[in-house]
Amino acid sequence: MVEHHSQIIFLLPWVVLGIIALTLFVQGWMIINYRNGYSVHPEVKHPEMKNVQKGDPLLTAKIKMENLSEDQYKLLQNRINELKMNELFDEPSTYEDEEEE
Numbered sequence: 018m019v020e021h022h023s024q025i026i027f028l029l030p031w032v033v034l035g036i037i038a039l040t041l042f043v044q045g046w047m048i049i050n051y052r053n054g055y056s057v058h059p060e061v062k063h064p065e066m067k068n069v070q071k072g073d074p075l076l077t078a079k080i081k082m083e084n085l086s087e088d089q090y091k092l093l094q095n096r097i098n099e100l101k102m103n104e105l106f107d108e109p110s111t112y113e114d115e116e117e118e
Contacts, residue, residue, distance in 0.1 A: 085093065
């Protein structure tokens with residue numbers, strides 16, 4: 018019986034990995050054949066997205082920089098930098114040094 022332990026140690030993971038490979042193969046086959054909820058064009062389930070048509074932009078922002086004067090551009094850049102700095106300092110840093118005794 019002792020000589021069969023090495024065979025069992027080899028066969029058990031081999032069978033488990035074979036089953037995992039088979040299930041991955043079956044899942045891929047279901048995706049290809051559009052079974053069990055997999056589809057190229059899934060149904061929209063969120064109520065806010067029901068009226069959105071294919072190709073509609075979800076969020077757009079356009080800033081035309083050619084209409085800004087140099088002063089307006091600098092004010093905008095300073096505001097962006099200030100907001101970034103405030104956001105950085107609002108969250109606790111993971112790099113802060115511990116106080117030494």
